Amino acid sequence: MLVELLEGLHEPNVLEIGCGTGAYTKAVLDLCPTLRLVASDVSTESVALASRELQEHPNLVCETMDACSMSYPDNGFDVVTGYAIVHHTPMLQCLREVFRVLKPGGRILFFEPNLANPQQAFYSALPRPFAMRRLHMSPDERYFGRWKARRCLNAAGFADVSVRPFDFVHPRLSSRLIRLGTRVGLILERIPLVKEIAGSLVMSGTKPA
Numbered sequence: 742m743l744v745e746l747l748e749g750l751h752e753p754n755v756l757e758i759g760c761g762t763g764a765y766t767k768a769v770l771d772l773c774p775t776l777r778l779v780a781s782d783v784s785t786e787s788v789a790l791a792s793r794e795l796q797e798h799p800n801l802v803c804e805t806m807d808a809c810s811m812s813y814p815d816n817g818f819d820v821v822t823g824y825a826i827v828h829h830t831p832m833l834q835c836l837r838e839v840f841r842v843l844k845p846g847g848r849i850l851f852f853e854p855n856l857a858n859p860q861q862a863f864y865s866a867l868p869r870p871f872a873m874r875r876l877h878m879s880p881d882e883r884y885f886g887r888w889k890a891r892r893c894l895n896a897a898g899f900a901d902v903s904v905r906p907f908d909f910v911h912p913r914l915s916s917r918l919i920r921l922g923t924r925v926g927l928i929l930e931r932i933p934l935v936k937e938i939a940g941s942l943v944m945s946g947t948k949p950a
C-alpha cells in the first residue's frame with residue numbers, strides 16, 4: 742500500500758509518527774530504500790533504540806516528537822504514515838497536526854487496531870488497571886471503529902478518505918500456519934459484514950491541493 746502511495750514521487754519526504762523501536766520503520770525502508778524518512782516517537786528511549794538498530798540507513802533521521810504537537814513546519818511532507826500510533830493519541834488532535842505538516846496533495850497511511858474485532862472489543866471493555874497489568878496495554882490506548890476514524894479524518898480536513906478493515910491473521914498464529922491463515926484471511930476480508938471484524942483498520946486520505 743505504501744509503495745503504491747509513493748509511486749511517481751521523486752525522493753519523497755516521508756514522516757513516520759510513533760515509530761517505537763523501529764519495526765515498521767525497517768519494513769518501510771526495506772520496501773522503499775530511496776525515500777527520505779523521518780521516524781519520530783514521543784519516547785526518547787524508543788527513538789534511541791530505533792536509531793541504533795537502523796543506523797546503517799543513510800536516508801533515515803530518528804527524532805523525539807509528540808505527534809499531537811510537532812515542531813515541523815507546515816506543508817513539509819509528501820506522506821505521513823504510522824503503525825499502531827493513532828489510537829495512542831487524542832485522534833482528532835493528532836490528525837489535525839498530521840494534516841498541517843503534509844504538503845497539499847500529500848497522503849496519509851495508518852494501520853490501527855479495529856474496535857469491532859471481538860478480541861479488541863473485549864480488551865477495551867476490561868478495567869484499564871487490569872488490562873495494563875495482564876495485557877500490557879498502556880493507559881493512553883483507545884481502540885476505535887472505522888466510522889469514528891472516518892469522521893475524524895473528515896473533520897481534520899482530509900479528502901478521499903478511506904477506512905478499511907483488513908487482516909485476520911492473529912499475531913500469535915504459529916509460523917507453520919501463517920500461509921494458510923493469510924489465505925483464509927484474504928477470503929474473509931472480501932465477505933461483507935465478516936470483514937468488519939478484521940483485526941486492523943487501514944486509514945488513508947489526501948490533503949486537498
Ligand SMILES: C[S@@+](CC[C@H](N)C(=O)[O-])C[C@H]1O[C@@H](n2cnc3c(N)ncnc32)[C@H](O)[C@@H]1O
Nearest residue numbers: 759760761764765782783784807808824825829
Ligand atoms: C504500539 S507502539 C507502535 C510502535 C511502532 N509503530 C511499531 O509498529 O513497532 C505505539 C508507539 O506510539 C508512541 N506514542 C504514543 N503516544 C505518542 C504521541 N503522542 N506522539 C508520538 N508517539 C507516541 C509510543 O511511544 C509507542 O512507541
